[in-house]
Amino acid sequence: MTADNDNxxxxxxxxxxxxxxxLRFPTSRDEADGRDPSCSLPDAGRVLAMLAAGCQDGRIGETGTGTGVGTAWMASAMPASATLVTVEFDDARAQAAAKVFRADSRVxxxxxxAQLVLADHAPYDLLFVDGGxxxxxxxxxxxxxxxxxVxxxxxxxxxxxxxSPLRKNDPKRDFFFGNLRLVSVEVVFPDLANSLLVGTRTA
Ligand SMILES: C[S@@+](CC[C@H](N)C(=O)[O-])C[C@H]1O[C@@H](n2cnc3c(N)ncnc32)[C@H](O)[C@@H]1O
Known part of the structure; x- marks a missing residue:
């Protein structure tokens, strides 16, 4: 496994x-040093990009924009016909992210x-839940x-x-694997230390 390179x-x-x-917003788990939150990992971004690429004429939503890293992975891959709405609570991060996407009218x-805004833009073809x-x-x-x-x-x-208490009681896994309207999978990243959960609505 080779290290990720921003380039x-x-x-x-x-x-x-x-x-x-x-903004000194951590870009990795190491930088976060146990503090939440931080930017999405590149492996999460790659999965998000793959899913966004399938959203022809679709709508993508995200809770917790941060400075727009996950948003950027999705916006870079989504079809021209797709739109994306992302909601951020923190003023400085929201402003920074708006600047990143200033030239992309789809975003x-x-x-x-997010609790007050997200439902206004539903239904979503892809929803990345990442804060609040x-x-x-x-x-x-x-x-x-x-x-x-996701x-x-x-x-x-x-x-x-x-x-870890998550071995006995894990609300995220319970949501994905206990919901009868979702078909879900855990995607484990190449570092074997991180993963994400994704589910498709069937009914
Ligand atoms: C894990 S970070 C987001 C990382 C980002 N999605 C990325 O891909 O880099 C979580 C973010 O959620 C934001 N947040 C927390 N509660 C929120 C809420 N109720 N509505 C909107 N954003 C919220 C935090 O301010 C923080 O920036």
Missing amino acids: DFPALVREALAAARD RVVHGD WTADDATVDLLRIGGRV FDDVTPHAALPAD
């Missing part, structure tokens, strides 16, 4: 990462509380049939500490 990323992703560094950065949101059955209602919901910042079971 290999789409230009918008590089711009969003630069904006994060300007709308909303400064606000607790998954429940109402989250599935925000998707079109066939639409996908949660990152997951630790694969094999990488969890032996005493």
